[in-house]
Structures are given as structure tokens and as C-alpha cells.
Amino acid sequence: MRAVLLTLCLIGSFDAHADSLTDIMYAKVGETSLQLDLHRPPKPSAPLIVYVHGGAWRSGSKEDVPIGALVDQGFAIASVNYRLSTQARFPAQIHDIKAAIRFLRAKSHELQVNADRIAIVGSSAGGHLAALVGVTNGNVALEGTIGEHLDQSSSVQSIVSFYGASNLESILAQSTEFGLTVRIPALKLLLGGLPDKEVALARLASPVAHIDSQDPPLWLIHGDADPQMPPLQSQEFAEAYRKAGLQVTHRVLKGSKHGGPEFYETAVLSEVAKFLQQRR
Numbered sequence: 001m002r003a004v005l006l007t008l009c010l011i012g013s014f015d016a017h018a019d020s021l022t023d024i025m026y027a028k029v030g031e032t033s034l035q036l037d038l039h040r041p042p043k044p045s046a047p048l049i050v051y052v053h054g055g056a057w058r059s060g061s062k063e064d065v066p067i068g069a070l071v072d073q074g075f076a077i078a079s080v081n082y083r084l085s086t087q088a089r090f091p092a093q094i095h096d097i098k099a100a101i102r103f104l105r106a107k108s109h110e111l112q113v114n115a116d117r118i119a120i121v122g123s124s125a126g127g128h129l130a131a132l133v134g135v136t137n138g139n140v141a142l143e144g145t146i147g148e149h150l151d152q153s154s155s156v157q158s159i160v161s162f163y164g165a166s167n168l169e170s171i172l173a174q175s176t177e178f179g180l181t182v183r184i185p186a187l188k189l190l191l192g193g194l195p196d197k198e199v200a201l202a203r204l205a206s207p208v209a210h211i212d213s214q215d216p217p218l219w220l221i222h223g224d225a226d227p228q229m230p231p232l233q234s235q236e237f238a239e240a241y242r243k244a245g246l247q248v249t250h251r252v253l254k255g256s257k258h259g260g261p262e263f264y265e266t267a268v269l270s271e272v273a274k275f276l277q278q279r280r
Helices: 068-073 092-106 124-134 177-191 199-204 232-244 266-277
Strands: 006-008 017-031 034-040 047-054 077-081 113-123 158-162 216-224 247-253
Touching: 017 092, 017 232, 034 068, 034 092, 034 232, 047 124, 068 077, 077 113, 092 124, 092 177, 092 216, 113 124, 124 158, 158 266, 177 199, 177 247, 216 232, 232 247, 247 266
Parallel strands: 047 077, 047 113, 113 158, 158 216, 216 247
Antiparallel strands: 006 017, 017 034, 034 077
């Protein structure tokens, strides 16, 4: 692994005393370098969050970390870049994220983080990918063979999804007219076609289709006025978790749309921190 630059992280919502290791290459696919940024609190061996950015699966970057204030709560955050749907179709995104988790476990001592119990967190499309990673611990079809640390586990021990998708087979039927203008082209890029044409792939990409009794605790938040990602996606996910007898918290923000500062304000992130701390 090439050397990385240690810098003080003084921007965004990170604590001024946090440090960041940027552009760490966790794997390579062909000529594509897959990278992550690691933001750490002063406390050594901090519990690790893997953060997955949003962007309709086709855009976005590891530089966008709206949960950065959780570093103040003692967590290390690894923000992961993955191949976008403009570069590779599903399940490439999941293969990449699982490779990042294996890398972080293999390098945890060197990176001074505690990777014994990893939380995965994502927003929007990243929330969908985080949820799918979380409920497919040990799933051979989604594990992939990316990276140099295939001996390591890619399992996570808790999931947090901010207004993410959970069922690509039902998402279009639940979407608003505006939502369809976003979802239809995004799904075509991700799957290579719409869910009714790529049935098996859409099911493979749906977290609700993978739920079993071994899945980790789940925390969901969604605005009930979201015009882009149907609120029913989180509701459906929460109901499926409850039906399976699993631990789930489903927060609904009244009047909130798709993202916004209210999702990442201190009270909400403190609730997330409490949820994660209970599972250390």
C-alpha cells in the first residue's frame, strides 16, 4: 500500500482535533484504484464506522461525510469510494465495500482502529448499499474476490441507513412522479435494466430479500415527505425486521424530504451514537 498523508481535519463537521488519513488504496480493480479516507478521534483504537456515500449509485464521493460529528463521540469513520454505476453494474459496488471492510480488519492495528465490531452507515443510495452489506454477512454471491485480504471477514455488527432503499422490486411502484425521474435512469444504470426485466438481479440487490435471524441490529431514519426515495422503503424494511424478530429502530422525520441538515443535527447523531455504543 502506498504511503498516505496524515493531515489535520479542520473542515466540515469533524472535530478540530481529529486526524485524517486520505486516499488510502484498499484494493485495485484493473486500472481502477479503490480508496477510502479514515477520520480518527484522538482516542486510540476507536470503534470503527464504515460510511457509504449517496448519489443515486452513479455519483458522489468519499469526501461527503455528513456523519462526521460522530468522530467527536469517539468513533473512527472510514469513508469509502466504490465503483459507481457509470463504471460497473451491480454487484460491483457491494464487492468493493466488502473488500474495504476486509482491508480495514487486516490493517486495523496499523491504522489504530478497533475493527472487532464494525458499524456500516450510509445515506440515500449509500444507505441501500450499507443495508445490503449488513444483511448479507457471509453471502457468497455478494462477497466478491476484490482485494488482497480474502482471509478476513467482511461482516458488520450494526447497520444505520439514512433514507435508503430496501426493496428494488417495489421501489418504482412506491415512487412519486418526480421520484420516477430519478429512480428509473438510476436503476437502469445500476442493474442494466429496470427491475421487472432484471428480476433476479433486483432481488439480489434488495436487502429485504436477505433478512434472516442472524442479521445485526438496524437503525433507520426517513423523512415522511421524501419525494425522491419512497418513505415506504424504510417502513417495509423495518416491518420485515420486526417480523423476523430482529432489533430495529425506525425514526420518521415529519415533513422532511430527501436529506437535509435535520438528519444530521446533534440530537439525531447522538441517538445514532447511543445505538452504536450499545453494540460495541
